[in-house]
């Protein structure tokens with residue numbers, strides 16, 4: 539089976555990109571879209587982010603066989619309540635939220651008796667809003683599908699096929715495991731970036747203009763992540779609290795070990811650690827998850 543009518547709720551970076559990608563790679567699929575912000579709806583219509591931009595969430599989902607909620611994770615419950623009662627029988631509800639256990643709980647509560655198959659495309663940028671969307675966002679990126687136990691496998695396959703058609707590679711895991719994996723690969727790095735950029739901007743002996751001037755030393759790579767949407771990331775930390783705190787505890791212990799190595803002059807520990815981390819960078823490049831060129835291909839090092 540496949541989905542013929544897809545409703546997208548929330549027309550920012552993720553929702554807009556799904557609409558554009560569906561139009562490009564699944565031209566036979568009819569899309570409808572809705573966003574709570576009237577200005578976003580108007581812009582989405584201009585940009586053609588969905589075939590029809592509707593004036594209400596209920597209108598957008600009426601005929602849909604797949605609804606994808608693309609709102610901040612803290613808004614998933616409210617977005618689901620708005621469509622309850624307007625769904626056609628058999629409609630599958632999915633989402634793109636960055637945490638999965640809390641989203642599944644919120645959707646189950648708002649839409650009892652509905653088929654809910656959460657998903658998380660691990661693809662994004664630091665930009666948000668309708669103008670940030672683009673059709674190739676999901677190319678060669680992983681989309682993690684987290685079906686609750688007992689979900690009809692044919693529906694999971696149909697959702698996998700949808701994401702594959704948009705260019706994504708699909709993995710299936712439990713919501714709990716997803717939250718642990720993403721806590722270390724995404725949520726903790728964002729927390730570290732938000733912290734270090736805040737620390738640098740609060741320093742007294744090094745001026746802010748010096749921090750900006752010499753940022754190519756590494757700082758600017760953190761600033762890209764720390765420029766990510768505040769609403770989205772506030773919600774991610776509040777909704778994946780336990781896994782983030784667990785990983786943060788581990789991180790703090792490891793940081794203390796490196797701090798000690800620096801203090802006591804233990805160069806071997808530092809060297810061994812940095813050798814291990816360099817190998818991880820190589821694996822990421824080998825798997826095509828980043829640009830192998832120096833400095834992420836920015837070109838500063840080219841002759």
Ligand code: NAP
Nearest residue numbers: 548550551552574575609610611613635636662663666667
């Ligand atoms: P975004 O660009 O800010 O778009 C979200 C849109 O949803 C906004 O226009 C927002 O309007 C609207 N909205 C909020 N509540 C709503 C509701 N109840 N009904 C309808 N629309 C509503 O955010 P995004 O980056 O696309 O992120 C969307 C989701 O994708 C989040 O759950 C996030 O965790 C996940 N995600 C993001 C990334 C990333 O890199 N950005 C990657 C993977 C997954 P207002 O601005 O007026 O609230």
